[in-house]
Structures are given as structure tokens and as C-alpha cells.
Amino acid sequence: MDTYKLVSHLSKYFKITYICFDSGLPKLEVLGVNIQYVSSMGGVFKRAVRFFKTSFYHLKKTHDVVFLDYFHGCSLLNFFSKSDIILDYRTGSVHANSLKRKIDDVMRAVEAKFFSRVTVISDGLRKKLCISPDKSYILPLGADVMSKKPKVFDVPRLFYIGTLNNREMYKTISGVSLFLKSNPSFKSSLTYDIVGTGYKGEEVKLQEMVKELQLENNITIHGRKSHHEIQPLLDYCNIGVSFIPITSYFDHQPPTKTFEYVLAGMVCLATATIENTKYINDNNGVLHKDTPEAFANALQKVVLNFDGYNSNAIQNTLKTHTWKNIASQFKAYLDNE
Structure with missing residues (x-):
């Protein structure tokens, strides 16, 4: 691509x-x-x-x-x-x-x-x-600027797009569950849209996990979607999830999604790989370890700082990376x- x-x-x-x-x-x-x-x-x-x-x-x-x-x-x-x-x-x-x-x-x-x-x-x-x-x-x-619509930072509306292969996305689902247990007031409003495909059965496993944790009203596993189909999500969501396992072989791989989220004006929740640490800072997101607990804590930090975020300011942090x-x-x- x-x-x-x-x-x-x-x-x-x-x-x-x-x-x-x-x-x-x-x-x-x-x-x-x-x-x-x-x-x-x-x-x-x-x-x-x-x-x-x-x-x-x-x-x-x-x-x-x-x-x-x-x-x-x-x-x-x-x-x-x-x-x-x-x-x-x-x-x-x-x-x-x-x-x-x-x-x-x-x-x-x-x-x-x-x-x-x-x-x-x-x-x-x-x-x-x-x-x-x-x-x-x-x-x-x-990345291209995939959304120019200013984001509203009121309740968490998370978005992930990318492969499901070897990404340990189940940890983000567990992280959302932990966050909601600590913040029950968001149980009726938090959404998390996951777009992408993986090996046979990968989507099914995530869907079963969502059901097991009783998060069907919060988390949607969409599978493959065209750009046209995801545009409403890009305009609506305010938090982009760039979850990549922290390993020696992923450390030097700049993730496309990190740039896509930030250039769309979303706050980026990103695992602290070597490459992500070059681009994510307090002005455009939060870095965290690749565990459910760290994901939940990072999400908590983002929500507490909702009043301090501005879509245009977020986009400007990576404007040279179009x-x-x-x-x-x-x-x-x-x-x-």
C-alpha cells in the first residue's frame, strides 16, 4: 500500500x-x-x-x-x-x-x-x-488525511483499523473491560469499532471474547470494510488504537495507523514501540505497554485529558508526514x- x-x-x-x-x-x-x-x-x-x-x-x-x-x-x-x-x-x-x-x-x-x-x-x-x-x-x-471533521472529545469512541494477525487485539478488548469496571458511568456510551481481518477464526475469537465479557453494546468487530464504508467511523471516533506487540521485530516498524489516526484528528493510544515513541507525545496521544492493564490506564489518562485535546492541534503534530x-x-x- x-x-x-x-x-x-x-x-x-x-x-x-x-x-x-x-x-x-x-x-x-x-x-x-x-x-x-x-x-x-x-x-x-x-x-x-x-x-x-x-x-x-x-x-x-x-x-x-x-x-x-x-x-x-x-x-x-x-x-x-x-x-x-x-x-x-x-x-x-x-x-x-x-x-x-x-x-x-x-x-x-x-x-x-x-x-x-x-x-x-x-x-x-x-x-x-x-x-x-x-x-x-x-x-x-x-498517511493521507482521511478525515477533516473536528472530533468531539466527550465520551470514548475508540477505533482500530488494520490486520488482526499477530497483533494481540484481545488485550485491547480486555483493557476496555477493565476501564469500564473502573468507570461504569461510560458503560452506556463507550464504543470501540475494530475494522480488519486476520487468519481463519481470528475475528470469531474476538467476537466470542466480546460476548463473554458482555461488551456487545460497546465493541463491534466489523471485519473487512472499504474506505467508503469506514468514513463515518473516521469522522465519528475520537480515539485511534495503535496496538502493536512490543517485540524486537515490530520495534522498527512505523505503524501506518498511528499516522492515520493523528492526521484524522484523533487522540492516539499507542504501544511504546521505538517507532511510536518518535511520533506520539502528550499533544497527540498516550504511549503504553502492551498489556490490558496498561491499555486501560492509558485510556483513563486520555479521558481525563479530554478537555485539553483539539483536533487541529493533533493533526499539526504530524502534518509533515502526509x-x-x-x-x-x-x-x-x-x-x-
Whole structure:
């Protein structure tokens, strides 16, 4: 999605061909961009063959820039390109198995050596993958302003959007339960909308937990929703939940949702990962540990400070992190190379 956002904003300056897999979801369209969809049908090998075949066809042509989002084996493309390739890392390995995670990151570090130019989402990830600053550029994460409606800070209206995989979202549900036990006056007014999907059964587990804690009137598990469908929630909710387990492999991953919430004028409840601590402060949110108790305490702190929050002031804390600004800076980098 990061690459798609960059393409959307850079299309006014460049003639762009964008190659991606067809995942079966509604196809995206960007004015002036030639989007080449590659079928994702069949096994891993068949999909890889199709993708490489399409990529080889386009790499035979001369381009000013080839921007490559990292995947295993991507260094092979460097041997067939007539143009210089910039390799981009949006993430390190987040595999739950520590051995597989280490092997995965070693592969990422090795493949980076085959490219003369590399972009990385954060300096922490650049150091982790041992990529030289001399040949790399920090291409940070950003977000679009998804809501311009000023938020009303009266009762807690929480919102989460993102994957449910490996995010331990059940801790936030437990945290809401703890908060309501300490603040029963909000039992009839607090809402928490969770948008996103996960592995098979993940949504069901969360729904069962909501029912077990008797929070059906407070918490809604929506599943997958389109941007159009979530717009009313973005306009209505006043607290964004950026809950990411505090681990070594998530620490250097700037979360998109943190930027989305703040730029929408919401207060951000964020776990204290290394990256979140760079962006969340008393003016736009509260940092906390990744436990239900810490989540409940952070929510309590937000509610006690409701009178001190202002949507415009919150948005201004990260106003330089819009995709428009990031794309403009990246264009300047490309022009100077």
C-alpha cells in the first residue's frame, strides 16, 4: 500500500507502470498509471513465474527509474534490467518463529548488497539489515488525511483499523473491560469499532471474547470494510488504537495507523514501540505497554485529558508526514541522483 500511495502522488511527475498481483479484491485505478495485474492463481511457483515473466518483459525496456518493493529472490531482477533499480524495504521479517525470522532478515541483508541504491522505511531497520547509509535513503511511512471533521472529545469512541494477525487485539478488548469496571458511568456510551481481518477464526475469537465479557453494546468487530464504508467511523471516533506487540521485530516498524489516526484528528493510544515513541507525545496521544492493564490506564489518562485535546492541534503534530509531502521529498531525491 505504501508503494501505491507513492505512485498516486508521483504520477503527476512521471509516466509510471505499476506491476502487482491481482488478489481478487476490487482493482485500483490511478489516473495516468499503467497498472499491470499479475494473476495470483495457483501455487507459489506458478505465481512467481508469472510475476518474473511480466517483470522481465518491462525490464527489457529503458526506464529512468525502476522502484522495486522487496520480496525473496528479487535480486535476480537486477541482472536483467537495462535501468538502475532502487530496492525498497517496507519491513523486516515479522515471522513468529525466531530462527525463521533471523534467516529471513539475513536474506534481506544479503540481497541488498546486489543493489547500488536502497530505500528503507526507518533508520532502525536500515541498521538492523546492515545497509550502508552511503547508498540508502530513508523513505518514511506516511498517511493521507482521511478525515477533516473536528472530533468531539466527550465520551470514548475508540477505533482500530488494520490486520488482526499477530497483533494481540484481545488485550485491547480486555483493557476496555477493565476501564469500564473502573468507570461504569461510560458503560452506556463507550464504543470501540475494530475494522480488519486476520487468519481463519481470528475475528470469531474476538467476537466470542466480546460476548463473554458482555461488551456487545460497546465493541463491534466489523471485519473487512472499504474506505467508503469506514468514513463515518473516521469522522465519528475520537480515539485511534495503535496496538502493536512490543517485540524486537515490530520495534522498527512505523505503524501506518498511528499516522492515520493523528492526521484524522484523533487522540492516539499507542504501544511504546521505538517507532511510536518518535511520533506520539502528550499533544497527540498516550504511549503504553502492551498489556490490558496498561491499555486501560492509558485510556483513563486520555479521558481525563479530554478537555485539553483539539483536533487541529493533533493533526499539526504530524502534518509533515502526509503522503503528498513524502512523495515530494522522494521526487527531489530522484531528481538529484
